[in-house]
Amino acid sequence: MSHRGAPSRFERPSAVAFLGYAFGIALIFWCLSGAGFSLEKVMTAPPRFADFADRAFPPNLDPKVLTRLGWKMVETLQIAVAGAVIGVILSLPVALLAARGLIAGPWVNQITRVTLGFIRAVPDIAWALVFVVAVGLGPFAGMLAIVIDTIGFCGRFFADDMEGTDKGPAESLTATGARKIDVVACATIPAAMPAFVSTALYALEKAVRSSTILGLVGAGGIGIELKVGFDLFDYPTAMTVILMIAVVVIGIEQLSGYARKQIIGEQR
Numbered sequence: 001m002s003h004r005g006a007p008s009r010f011e012r013p014s015a016v017a018f019l020g021y022a023f024g025i026a027l028i029f030w031c032l033s034g035a036g037f038s039l040e041k042v043m044t045a046p047p048r049f050a051d052f053a054d055r056a057f058p059p060n061l062d063p064k065v066l067t068r069l070g071w072k073m074v075e076t077l078q079i080a081v082a083g084a085v086i087g088v089i090l091s092l093p094v095a096l097l098a099a100r101g102l103i104a105g106p107w108v109n110q111i112t113r114v115t116l117g118f119i120r121a122v123p124d125i126a127w128a129l130v131f132v133v134a135v136g137l138g139p140f141a142g143m144l145a146i147v148i149d150t151i152g153f154c155g156r157f158f159a160d161d162m163e164g165t166d167k168g169p170a171e172s173l174t175a176t177g178a179r180k181i182d183v184v185a186c187a188t189i190p191a192a193m194p195a196f197v198s199t200a201l202y203a204l205e206k207a208v209r210s211s212t213i214l215g216l217v218g219a220g221g222i223g224i225e226l227k228v229g230f231d232l233f234d235y236p237t238a239m240t241v242i243l244m245i246a247v248v249v250i251g252i253e254q255l256s257g258y259a260r261k262q263i264i265g266e267q268r
Contacts, residue, residue: 055235057236065237066240072215073245073248075139075220077248078139079143079146080146080211081207083144083147083207084204086150087153088150088200091151091155094151094155095159096162097109098155102180102184103180112155113159116151116152117152117156119152120152120153125210125217128219131144139220142219145219146210153203153206154199154203161196162188165188165192166191169191170184172187202256204256205249205256212249
């Protein structure tokens with residue numbers, strides 16, 4: 001009866017690797033220090049959270065409050081859907097400029113990609129602040145913030161989706177003398193359409209989550225109700241808002257996931 005040998009030990013790291021590990025560990029501790037990590041605060045947090053939960057439950061279920069919050073949630077969904085739809089539509093021409101080897105040259109591709117990277121680097125709540133200054137308080141500023149955020153998200157992924165399509169049909173059309181724009185319209189975009197729809201659904205999920213907090217900076221939606229609830233120490237109402245946000249966001253994610261499964265099933 002054969003016996004397996006003892007498991008091999010980890011290889012001894014080289015001096016360079018050891019220094020790298022040590023630097024990584026030191027970096028983590030440095031970041032924890034900068035983030036204000038405190039074991040004392042960790043230990044005292046549960047009682048404080050329990051006190052908040054005790055004051056927040058039961059949630060405020062007053063019909064008048066629910067009606068007001070319900071309309072604010074409807075406004076939040078309007079911001080998210082309108083912003084996501086407009087952003088997805090505008091993302092397609094932007095993605096055509098960002099996708100390599102389609103209709104634009106390398107310089108245009110690079111400039112467009114850098115611009116999309118900049119848009120993604122700026123948080124959606126910062127875009128909301130910018131548009132609050134530009135167009136004033138209200139849901140329109142929030143919708144514009146969602147539009148820009150969606151362009152940054154979908155523009156990059158749409159471009160990658162088109163670059164990853166099967167090049168056979170496009171090359172066949174090119175061989176017949178078709179123009180670049182015709183090749184893209186007749187071969188590339190149809191091939192990438194299932195991926196476009198999947199990415200657009202992810203963008204809608206992202207927009208719904210983002211729109212729930214844009215009200216914190218005056219860009220419309222239910223976020224302002226959450227802020228007011230905490231500012232006035234009205235924790236039952238704040239908890240109602242939190243629960244409403246959770247239900248709506250989870251519901252949208254479930255519907256989006258179901259739609260993506262249907263799309264994958266049709267592809268097969």
